[in-house]
Amino acid sequence: MSAMTVRPVNRDLTVGVPYVTRVEGHGNIKVRVQNGVLEEVKFEVPESPRFFEAMLRGRSYAEASHITSRVCGICAVGHATASLKASEAALGVQPSDQTVLLRKLIFDGEIIESHVLHFYFLVAPDALGVGSVIPLASTHPDVVIRALRLKKLGNDIAGILAGRKIHPISMVVNGFTHLPRESELKELKQRLEGAIPDLRATVELFQSVSLPDFQRETEYLALHKPGEYAFYDGDIASSDGGITPAAQYRRVVKEKVVPHSTAKHCWSQRDSYMVGALARFNVNHQQLRPLARQAAEALGLRAPSYNPFLNSVAQIVETAEAIEDAIETIDALLTRGIRVEDSRVQVKAGLGVGAVEVPRGTLYHEYELDEKGRIVAANLVIPTGQNMANLEADMRAIVPTLLDRPQPEIELMLEMLVRAYDPCISCSVH
């Protein structure tokens, strides 16, 4: 379905899908074609803003992670971590190796849970021609039970380490207020190893799923770190070239307000760019561990991939990566032994940026603190917001290739495109 094969269809078409389903938050698809000419393409975001950046003013750095985890029910751990890293950067604090390992492990849990939720519960129903995962519980019980088992594993990693995945409790600036027992880590490791057959079965299932063959090359941004597939830390790397320290994210990530979306749009070297699993795969595929490489190969995902629908496939690859990373991280923690550490910090004024790769892409928190550690100004840049302009660019490219199809098919294809991005809309609006 590349641009080469487009046949001219002199058609009028108005698509208005209100509140696209099986995504997080509220977004509307609007397309208008007149006499075969694309007049309007919009992904409207009417989601109510919560104004987190304004609300944070006057609050202590110590509360910021508990406030900002509430930006997002799906990537609460990601927000908490970006917040902690921003505060630590502002205060000039370097968290211990143990703290970083524990955070990485919780991140793996969040990647597993969020990705499984997306490709099994939100995307798979389209491939199987049903409206939700609910009918699959009776037609494909083994698939649903496998999905629930994998999802629960991701949740339990975060639950054991942070109290719960949705709005983690024990993660604080420079440490943890609760530490896992070694027996808990050993049990988690066993469950992670036990999840590898579930992962293989997942790969097999999605080998048989055919996703639309649509290509549009764009700029891909992801954190990059030599020697690891970056989730927790790294510099900003662009597929168009250039590596920028995360602290200077404003040089790379430009935000603008558009009237039809309470989520701001972003651009970098071109009019739009993509973040998320596919962008990370394109930028960092060489850092993947064997399990994830095998998954990518089995699923036929090769870098660079310019098909946004394959973001879901890249999520399966990343689930493999997170499982293997979690096993290795637990080994590292068990070898070191878990110790109680002093997490006190010296409060001072400063400016700090925290950047992490959350399930949907790069997340930035930036705080300016006064001498008492109160937030004077805050900026949050959310993956889904960064993807909005790119999603619209994809919609503009795909609509002309669909004009010879019946309207419900066009609508479904556009909804599937939106879902492929796994948007977290309430998060993007914050």
Added chain:
Amino acid sequence: MRPKIGVFDFTGCEGCELQILNLEDEILDLLKLVEPVNWREAMSERGDDYQIALVEGAITTPHEIERLKSIREKAQILVALGACAHLGGINCLKNHFDQADVVRQVYGEGARYFETIPARPLSAVVKVDYAIPGCPIDKREFLEVIKALLIGKKPPLPSYAVCVECKLADNPCVFDQGMTCLGPVTRAGCGAICPSYGNRCEGCRGLVEEPNLNGYRAVLTERGLTTEDVLAQFRLFEGCLEVAKS
């Protein structure tokens, strides 16, 4: 026949709905007892014939007021799901600022495109039959409430404070660790999860009925806390604001 349910969301993070999906061990059994007919986050069907509406999120725009009223009209039972729906939740932090300034802070020149009103709980707009407190909701409590609704009973909520559950969990007192805790006046039901993981109670479940306010104020004064400190602490989920004012 299984009662039909609708799950709806307003201003919030949708974490409480995700808590329902996080019932990995129970959700298949739950689906044998209730029939979701409208749940945008999880399914494409959009039925209007639900008896029970589970509603997440606070109300922060005029449009949301109308949408909530229309859900109320269709539902026999409306349940507020989580702190945002129940109390207004974290969204109410913005109510302490000038609303126009809040929009300008975030959208700058683009502020003119967007409208916001002070955040409020569902009960400020429509009749709410029951609330499941918490940020996020507790999964086990959610199941208890659904079970009660299915057998036509009033869903039970603990009438004692988080302190009780904290003592049962054998946690050291949060005040003794130099933190201010809302556990003495906050409704239990969460298993004192925050103190159990080394944090203080942040009051996300709202005030217990008949809190011991005098005793609580004495504890705060003893610790040398100023009114300003206390007010700021109580603002996080809005649940205990009345205490701060009293």
